[in-house]
Amino acid sequence: MRLTTKGRYAVTAMLDLAFHSERTPVTLMDIATRQTISLSYLEQLFSRLRRAEMVVVVRGPGGGYQLSRPVAEINISDIIKAVDEQIDSTQCGGETNCQNQKACLTHDLWMGLSNQIHHYLASISLADLLERKPIQEVASRQEQDVEHLIELRREVIVRL
Amino acid sequence: MRLTTKGRYAVTAMLDLAFHSERTPVTLMDIATRQTISLSYLEQLFSRLRRAEMVVVVRGPGGGYQLSRPVAEINISDIIKAVDEQIDSTQCGGETNCQNQKACLTHDLWMGLSNQIHHYLASISLADLLERKPIQEVASRQEQDVEHLIELRREVIVRL
DNA sequence: ATATAGTTGACTGATTTACTGGGTTAAGGA
DNA sequence: TCCTTAACCCAGTAAATCAGTCAACTATAT
Ligand code: FES
Ligand code: FES
16 A cells, blocks of 8 residues: 555645634645645645545635535545545555466455555544544644744735 | 555565475575565565564575464564564654654544554464465466476476 | 575665646636 | 736656665585
8 A cells, every 4th residue: 555645644634624614715825834734735635636526616815725525424535545546555456467467476465455444544534533632632732833823924914 | 554565575475485385495586486576685575584583594405484483373464564664654653743743633543544454464364364265276376387487497406 | 515595785777755836827805 | 907815737856765686695405
């Protein structure tokens, strides 16, 4: 399997949206500040998330992103698949052909592992994560940490 | 997490040993031929497997490798850990510090995934894999495919 | 002695990651 | 109608990782 920062950032960003986009859209700049992810990198990820119809976009001033459906209907494996293309532990990518067009000795094992991982991640929704105490704590810590930065940005904008 | 050909090859090679090293040691050359893995690459992997005491070695002519304990006592996660160092899905490697020395939003989630994967792979032993029908079939197919190559090598050796 | 077979470390080409920049397009407000 | 916001898109790139090679060495059986 491959699980890189791409998939991790995507889930982190979606969870950030889940926490903050209930009423108004959230800009990538806000997410970038709260989650310390590069803005340009987020743009790439959201381009894919939008194409996968995980988020909806509002352009222009006051715009940003919102989740496309209720948090209970968005699961982690969908998010990862949207940006990372596959959640597959096999060498062959499911083609059963990694040893001269035939099955290798361990194909079976990796298929089992892939299924295991897939079921686990598919069983967890953003709603589940929102409920977890440790995650709520991190989220509120992040808000406090960067509150002044985001406010500052807003004030500067207003003043100009 | 990272699961690369390194870990996959190691499991494949150990399974090959499980099938063939019951009586006499198996050379890396034989494994390389049956599993179509580069000999030099196998050497690297077995150097680690030996240090992790997963295999025992017999040097010199007629030598090779054997499993260090019964197949039922060798599980997949041990093999992968021996060559791949970690079976961890977190960014922080369990340090809980990937966002300015503090926990990121999704640390909890990746820890859960890591545990899930670990338990799954730890629950499977080489003995379990040996019993699986599809794996037995692949193993016997491989033996037939390369039998003549290995025999040929033996004959050439005898003749010299 | 000599061939077998494992041991070790350095090294390399190819690919992927994570990220940056620059310019474009859509929408709201003065 | 400008100007600004903020998403969109594409090309490029430094660094890391992977998969594998090479070469020189040691131990052992015949
Ligand atoms: S992993 Fe599918 S054939 Fe090897
Ligand atoms: S994954 Fe552990 S702190 Fe981010």
